[in-house]
Amino acid sequence: MQTHVVDHPLAAALLTTMRDARSDNATFRSALRRLTHMLVYEAMRDAEIEEFPVDTPVAATTGIRLAKPPLLVPVLRAGLGMVEQASALIPSAGVGFVGMARDEKTHAPVPYLESLPADLSGIPVFVLDPMLATGGSMVHTIDLLVARGATDVTAVCVVAAPRGVDALAESGHPVRLVLASIDDGLDENAFIVPGLGDAGDRQFGPR
Numbered sequence: 001m002q003t004h005v006v007d008h009p010l011a012a013a014l015l016t017t018m019r020d021a022r023s024d025n026a027t028f029r030s031a032l033r034r035l036t037h038m039l040v041y042e043a044m045r046d047a048e049i050e051e052f053p054v055d056t057p058v059a060a061t062t063g064i065r066l067a068k069p070p071l072l073v074p075v076l077r078a079g080l081g082m083v084e085q086a087s088a089l090i091p092s093a094g095v096g097f098v099g100m101a102r103d104e105k106t107h108a109p110v111p112y113l114e115s116l117p118a119d120l121s122g123i124p125v126f127v128l129d130p131m132l133a134t135g136g137s138m139v140h141t142i143d144l145l146v147a148r149g150a151t152d153v154t155a156v157c158v159v160a161a162p163r164g165v166d167a168l169a170e171s172g173h174p175v176r177l178v179l180a181s182i183d184d185g186l187d188e189n190a191f192i193v194p195g196l197g198d199a200g201d202r203q204f205g206p207r
């Protein structure tokens with residue numbers, strides 16, 4: 001699996017704000033929005049483009065545009081904090097939604113929402129979820145996308161644990177990963193260490 005850790009001082013500073021337990025919900029959301037801009041910008045680097053003729057006020061020239069605008073899929077709740085910024089960066093992108101919440105004891109994802117186009121063949125899909133911990137939620141989301149014909153999936157995350165990265169690589173799905181950090185591991189509650197806590201709660205308050 002192709003994995004790209006965005007290694008940039010501005011991204012590292014925003015990630016630090018998100019990690020800091022003193023950051024309130026609004027500060028956390030703002031840092032996530034700004035970091036998402038950088039992650040999606042990097043994730044789009046190899047996007048397919050097409051040329052078309054364009055006239056400047058001075059002369060005819062060749063312009064470029066995205067050949068296949070992606071579908072953005074935030075995983076609720078935490079991924080909601082990434083979708084507005086990703087849409088602003090790619091205005092032609094569509095948006096689908098998946099909702100799931102981990103069972104606190106088993107840590108398995110419990111799905112509660114699936115709102116996706118029926119046919120995803122030929123459409124690049126960007127899954128937006130700040131946290132990749134055990135990988136259960138991301139693999140389940142990509143199961144849903146592949147079942148609809150997706151063959152080109154990018155997982156855009158903020159922080160991952162090595163176990164989640166391995167789970168994604170071993171899923172056999174056509175996925176690449178773009179993120180800001182691969183952290184040390186998971187604690188006994190399957191929280192990422194050092195991580196940033198519960199990314200849903202830190203944006204929106206307890207569920």
Ligand SMILES: O=P(O)(O)OC[C@H]1O[C@H](OP(=O)(O)OP(=O)(O)O)[C@H](O)[C@@H]1O
Pocket residue numbers: 075076077078079100101102107109129130131132133134135136137138164190198199200201207
């Ligand atoms: O890799 P995993 O072990 O599956 O954990 C990652 C999932 O956990 C978080 O969601 P959570 O279940 O806390 O729901 P929330 O976004 O509503 O808070 C996070 O946003 C991921 O979706």
Ligand SMILES: O=c1cc[nH]c(=O)[nH]1
Pocket residue numbers: 078131133190191192193195196197198199200
């Ligand atoms: O550390 C973690 C793990 C799963 N989900 C989160 O929001 N944070």
Ligand SMILES: [Mg+2]
Pocket residue numbers: 078198199200201
């Ligand atoms: Mg949560």
